[in-house]
Amino acid sequence: RAKRSKATYCVYEEGMQRAVADAFNLKNDIRHALDEQQLYLVYQPQVAATTGEIRGVEALLRWEHPKIGDIPPSKFIPVLEELGLIHKVGRWVLKEAAAQLRAWQDEGIDVPRVAVNVSPVQLERAAFTEELLETLAGADVAPSSVEIELVETTLLADIDAMGDRLFEISERGVSIALDDFGTGFSALNHLHRFPVNVVKIDRTFVAGLGSAREDARIIEAIVRVAGDLGVETIGEGVETQLQLDRLVELGCKYIHGYLVAYPAKAEGIAGQIGDDRGV
Ligand code: C2E
Ligand code: CA
Numbered sequence: 001r002a003k004r005s006k007a008t009y010c011v012y013e014e015g016m017q018r019a020v021a022d023a024f025n026l027k028n029d030i031r032h033a034l035d036e037q038q039l040y041l042v043y044q045p046q047v048a049a050t051t052g053e054i055r056g057v058e059a060l061l062r063w064e065h066p067k068i069g070d071i072p073p074s075k076f077i078p079v080l081e082e083l084g085l086i087h088k089v090g091r092w093v094l095k096e097a098a099a100q101l102r103a104w105q106d107e108g109i110d111v112p113r114v115a116v117n118v119s120p121v122q123l124e125r126a127a128f129t130e131e132l133l134e135t136l137a138g139a140d141v142a143p144s145s146v147e148i149e150l151v152e153t154t155l156l157a158d159i160d161a162m163g164d165r166l167f168e169i170s171e172r173g174v175s176i177a178l179d180d181f182g183t184g185f186s187a188l189n190h191l192h193r194f195p196v197n198v199v200k201i202d203r204t205f206v207a208g209l210g211s212a213r214e215d216a217r218i219i220e221a222i223v224r225v226a227g228d229l230g231v232e233t234i235g236e237g238v239e240t241q242l243q244l245d246r247l248v249e250l251g252c253k254y255i256h257g258y259l260v261a262y263p264a265k266a267e268g269i270a271g272q273i274g275d276d277r278g279v
């Protein structure tokens with residue numbers, strides 16, 4: 001019996017060591033990822049729930065590791081934050097997304113806006129707003145065609161400092177979206193305290209539509225309060241027609257999700273929108 005538990009212990013320890021080693025390698029490898037052009041962006045359309053008309057695209061970061069292949073952002077973004085590399089990578093993401101938007105607009109492809117995810121760590125930097133605006137000006141992109149997506153924890157960090165920063169950004173014309181909305185603490189409370197243009201209703205609530213009654217009620221409440229405050233709503237991660245129908249019933253204005261389109265490289269997006277256009 002003792003032997004068996006020892007064996008179990010060894011297996012466990014081996015697993016731990018591997019996890020530690022993996023994390024270590026990830027940390028080392030990611031330092032070079034940007035310079036070695038292993039990072040790239042994919043884009044996912046956001047559309048009007050009833051008409052399918054394009055509202056914009058969300059830029060999503062990807063890392064193609066030379067040995068392991070694609071590593072999901074949920075794995076490597078925390079590492080970038082921990083290493084302080086998120087500032088540099090974040091600036092690159094903004095620059096790349098802005099350049100892509102300019103390119104689409106120059107080609108006559110109708111992408112009205114690009115949404116970029118911004119980590120709370122990035123927002124803590126005092127120079128963030130100036131750098132953001134410089135980047136957009138450099139790409140000849142109007143601030144009003146750019147949206148930054150923030151998770152609610154951003155607001156909880158240092159609520160006054162974050163509030164000031166958000167007002168600064170908003171006054172310059174950049175749109176502000178609250179991401180994963182409804183999962184954070186006292187979510188509805190944030191809506192009238194901060195210059196929020198749009199809330200993205202978290203995928204977990206959308207996924208429950210059709211089965212969990214409470215999810216519909218939560219979405220209903222979010223849509224109602226948002227509507228009262230003049231804030232737009234986007235339903236995240238819509239995968240089925242049923243979810244789409246329910247969201248429309250509940251008054252949600254925009255959606256994104258696999259039902260509409262998977263995230264794709266810029267050329268793929270151009271194709272999708274090009275197809276819709278020439279009708
Ligand atoms: P997010 O901002 O909530 O992005 C939406 C995630 O849902 C994306 O995952 C997207 O691929 C996925 N998704 C879209 N439609 C569907 C659907 O119908 N079903 C399901 N199951 N999933 C769907 P992804 O690309 O893996 O990104 C994960 C998270 O990583 C993002 O969540 C965001 O928080 C973060 N992230 C991605 N790019 C960046 C970036 O450039 N900067 C920062 N700071 N974070 C980023
Ligand atoms: Ca997002």
Ligand code: CA
Pocket residue numbers: 179180200202203236
């Ligand atoms: Ca989200």
Ligand code: CA
Pocket residue numbers: 180
């Ligand atoms: Ca998320």
